[in-house]
Amino acid sequence: MFTxxxxxxxxxxxxxxxxxxxxxxxxLEEENGFLVYGVEVVGPDKTVTDVKIDAGxxxxxxxxxxxxxxxxxxxxxxDNNNEHEDKD
Numbered sequence: 001m002f003t004x005x006x007x008x009x010x011x012x013x014x015x016x017x018x019x020x021x022x023x024x025x026x027x028l029e030e031e032n033g034f035l036v037y038g039v040e041v042v043g044p045d046k047t048v049t050d051v052k053i054d055a056g057x058x059x060x061x062x063x064x065x066x067x068x069x070x071x072x073x074x075x076x077x078x079d080n081n082n083e084h085e086d087k088d
Contacts, residue, residue, distance in 0.1 A: 011026055011037050011039060011053060012026065014053055014058055015041055015060075018060055019043065019063060021042050021043040021049070022041065022042055023040070023042040024042050024050035028055060031052070032069045034055075034056035035054075036053060036061060037049060037052070037053040038050060038051075038052055039051040039052075039053060048065070049063060049064075050062070050064050052064075
């Protein structure tokens, strides 16, 4: 298991600059052929948020809350469903 100190300095700080909480874990992952850091942060309300950070330049690529059942929230899908309901 890796610890925060084995990763590029500042990754936890970058994640925490986007969301309040405590870092649970940091993993170096490959997504679509690119290396990204996956940072899991638990917030004050006990929700877990996944922050994806570009391993090369440190840019935040995605901030996504986990549902209590472990699935990711898909806010875009929810918004699209609401749009279709309003048009009727």
